[in-house]
Amino acid sequence: MNSVDFLQWVRGPAFDAAVVIFVLGVIFRLFGILMLGKKPDLAEPRGGEWGPGLRTVLSRSLPDRGTFRREPVTVVAGYVFHIGFFITLFLSAPHIELFHAWFGLRWPALPTPLVDASAVITLLALVFLLAYRLANPVRRFLSGFEDYFVWGVTLLPVLTGYLAYHHLRLPYHALLALHILAVELLLVAFPFTHLMHTFTLFVARWYNGAASGRRGVVS
Amino acid sequence: MNTQALTDTAPGTAAVAPRGASLERGRHAFLEEIDAPIASFFSSCVRCGLCAHACLFYTETEDPRYTPIHKLEPLRRMWRQEYTFWGKLAKRVGLAKPVTDDELAAWSELVYDSCTLCGRCSRVCPVGNDIVYMVRRMREGMAAAGHAPAGLVRATRNAILNGSPMGVKLVTLEAQIRHVEKETGLTVPLDQVGAEYLAIFSSMEIVNYPEYIAALTRIFEQAGVTWTISSEAFEATNAGIQIGQSDLAAELLSRIVKAAEKLKVKTVISPECGHAYLALRWEGPNLLKRAYPFQVKHILELLDELRAAGKLRLRDSEDSRxxxxxxxxxxxxxxxxxxxxxxxxxxxxxxxxxxxxxxxxxxxxxxxxxxxxxxxxxxxxxxxxxxxxxxxxxxxxxxxxxxxxxxxxxxxxxxxxxxxxxxxxxxxxxxxxxxxxx
CATH class of the missing domain: 3.40.50 (Rossmann fold)
Known part of the structure; x- marks a missing residue:
């Protein structure tokens, strides 16, 4: 199999399989969580659930003042990584072409130098976050195999994408195939790891905010 | 009422109770507690460690073991092994690390001693995990497995058998009432059917701060509202909630509910006690599996209502800072x-x-x-x-x-x-x- 054949396989059957695992996996996981249900609360409510639940879904994106003061590094590095990753994923021209091919939707891309910068920043943030995970006593203590594995499968697509775009080190076809393979690895790992937080955090925040709202606690 | 659970977890009797059976009961209780919120919380945690900085046991010791989410590790593993694909697979092929009795014993300090159920972590978690909700649930499994601390076991047993975690009896309350009546020149109503409010107390108030009883007597006299104390249920605290034994918590709550229904009051006033309010106001109807025929208010909520209605007339002001x-x-x-x-x-x-x-x-x-x-x-x-x-x-x-x-x-x-x-x-x-x- 030469690099062109490999590319064909990677972006054909392999990609389809990865997407199926990702989509079905995420649906099953979410379904599995929600199916567990929650006992009805018989205590007389002091406030509503929906409004505060939805508000918390948004408001938890911002840290409280004390947390920011005590742990600014985690907060800032977390923001930088997430924003950088989303820009790189959703605002780069080649990716938008792909989304257009799949869903028929198109949106404006950022100029290449900006997407480039965001990819570099995302990579730096990831490297920094790994170093911080190893150096910070709380994080190192909490971390296990899954945390480092998830870090790796998140880094690889960004790194290979950057190299492929700049035709660095390897022939373009080979690099593109590696990039797509890395994305497939991410997609397949997604439903089985806490990468799922991308979706489940909305559920978690809603439950938290709704419980507070019911008791009349401002969220 | 399940006093069996109490005697099994009491110090000195743990050796008599079969350990395996205890662990099995604990495991069962853990799994019983896992619901959609808990599954969504464990699925979302990315081990960012921010909750550590919301917990006073971490900030004051800097010991990472006191990170709130870590206190739930046995519960998390049990969830993983029972409810996730890889967890179930690992368990089937014998690769999963089972939760052991020794592990739960080691976790007792983390789940009880170093958590006041203050809930600050639940307000800080960026993915929205309600961590204190999970600690409260996890205590059910810990107590069932026989790993509740002796002090709490004693308090709970006292509450169930003697009506108060500190062993305060009606005679003590009656003596304090006589003092209050002498001091205020007012009558403290006992067992008055049809009063609007039923006042209950924490043992701590009866023993250490009877000033609270005197304060209520004088404030209600001025406001012109009718109230009463019940000779059958005057203890507001609930050790069953703290230790994590819902059946016992329900038994303690049912005493208050019965008294309130017997005296036909409109409102039960939760005293100056935080967890008594949590127990009576929020957990009670769910533990008793029915809504109350009366309202529950914290004393501060009631006082603010009296103020708004012009029934709380005050004079002078403290000038100390x-x-x-x-x-x-x-x-x-x-x-x-x-x-x-x-x-x-x-x-x-x-x-x-x-x-x-x-x-x-x-x-x-x-x-x-x-x-x-x-x-x-x-x-x-x-x-x-x-x-x-x-x-x-x-x-x-x-x-x-x-x-x-x-x-x-x-x-x-x-x-x-x-x-x-x-x-x-x-x-x-x-x-x-x-x-x-x-």
Whole structure:
């Protein structure tokens, strides 16, 4: 199999399989969580659930003042990584072409130098976050195999994408195939790891905010 | 009522109870507690560690074991092994690390001694995990497995058998009532059928702060509302909630509910006690599996209503510099934030706020049953440094709060660190400023 054949396989059957695992996996996981249900609360409510639940879904994106003061590094590095990753994923021209091919939707891309910068920043943030995970006593203590594995499968697509775009080190076809393979690895790992937080955090925040709202606690 | 569970977990009898059976009961209780919120929380945690910085047991010791989410590790593994694809697979092929009795024993300190159920972590988690909800649930499994601390087991047994965690009996209350009547010149109503309000107390109030009973008597007299105490159910605290034994918690709650129904009151007043409010107001109907035929209000909610209705007439003002310590359960489980501040302003002119207050307040260090766990005393005093720092920043001359347990814990902390800081309950402070009767 030469690099062109490999590319064909990677972006054909392999990609389809990865997407199926990702989509079905995420649906099953979410379904599995929600199916567990929650006992009805018989205590007389002091406030509503929906409004505060939805508000918390948004408001938890911002840290409280004390947390920011005590742990600014985690907060800032977390923001930088997430924003950088989303820009790189959703605002780069080649990716938008792909989304257009799949869903028929198109949106404006950022100029290449900006997407480039965001990819570099995302990579730096990831490297920094790994170093911080190893150096910070709380994080190192909490971390296990899954945390480092998830870090790796998140880094690889960004790194290979950057190299492929700049035709660095390897022939373009080979690099593109590696990039797509890395994305497939991410997609397949997604439903089985806490990468799922991308979706489940909305559920978690809603439950938290709704419980507070019911008791009349401002969220 | 399941007193069997109590005797099984009591110190000295653990060896008699078959360990395996205990662990099995615990495992069963853990799995029983896992619901959609808990599954969504465990699925979302990315081990960012921010919750550590929301917990006074971490901030004051810097020991990573006290990171709130870590306190739930056995529960998380059980969830993973029973409810996730890889977890189930690993369990089937024997690769999963099972939760053992020794592990649960080691976790007892983390789930009880170093968690006051203050709920601050639940307000900080960026993915929205309600961590305190999970700790409360996890205690059910810990108690069933026989790993609740001796101090809490004793308090719970006392409450079930003698009606009070501190062993306070009706004769003690009656003696305090006689003192209050003598001091105020008013009658304290006992077992008055058809009164509007039923007042209940924490043992701590009956024994250490009977001023609260006197304060209620004088405030209700001025407001012209009818109220009563029940000779059958006067204890508000609920060790069953703190230890994590829902059947016992329900038994304790049912005593209050029966008394309230018998006396046909419209409202039961939860006293100046944080977790009693949590137990009666929020957990009670769910544990008893029915809605109450009466309302439950925290005393501060009622006092603020009386104020709004013009029934709380006050005079003079404290001019010493003071601050208010929010009881965690009141602010984070009840949203009672503004009421104490409104009331306090009526009787004090120099009020300052701690740097993190209201829903983001810091715990006294002794809530959630921690003050009843003897072996936790050193840790609790260490954790108190959080509150000490907050108080030192303000340089106040008086501390006002609305929870007898907070007050005892704070007084012990202040003593231990040689601080000078008089404390008073808000209800009592208001009563001191009532307009004289014409």
């Amino acid at each position: 003071l601050t208010f310590h929010d009881p965690c359960q009141l602010v984070r489980q009840g949203g009672v934030v503004q009421e104490p501040r409104t009331l306090l302003k009526l009787v004090a002119s120099d009020i300052v706020e701690m740097n993190e207050t209201g829903v983001m307040n810091w715990c006294c260090g002794g809530g959630g049953g921690v003050s009843a766990i003897e072996r936790a005393e050193n840790l609790r005093l260490k954790a108190f440094r959080r509150k000490k720092t907050q108080l030192d920043e303000l340089g106040v001359e008086m501390l006002v709060t609305a929870c007898a347990n907070c007050r005892v814990v704070l007084e012990e902390g202040v003593d231990a660190y040689n601080m000078e800081l008089p404390m008073v309950g808000l209800t009592e402070l208001l009563a001191e400023h009532l307009e004289e009767r014409p």
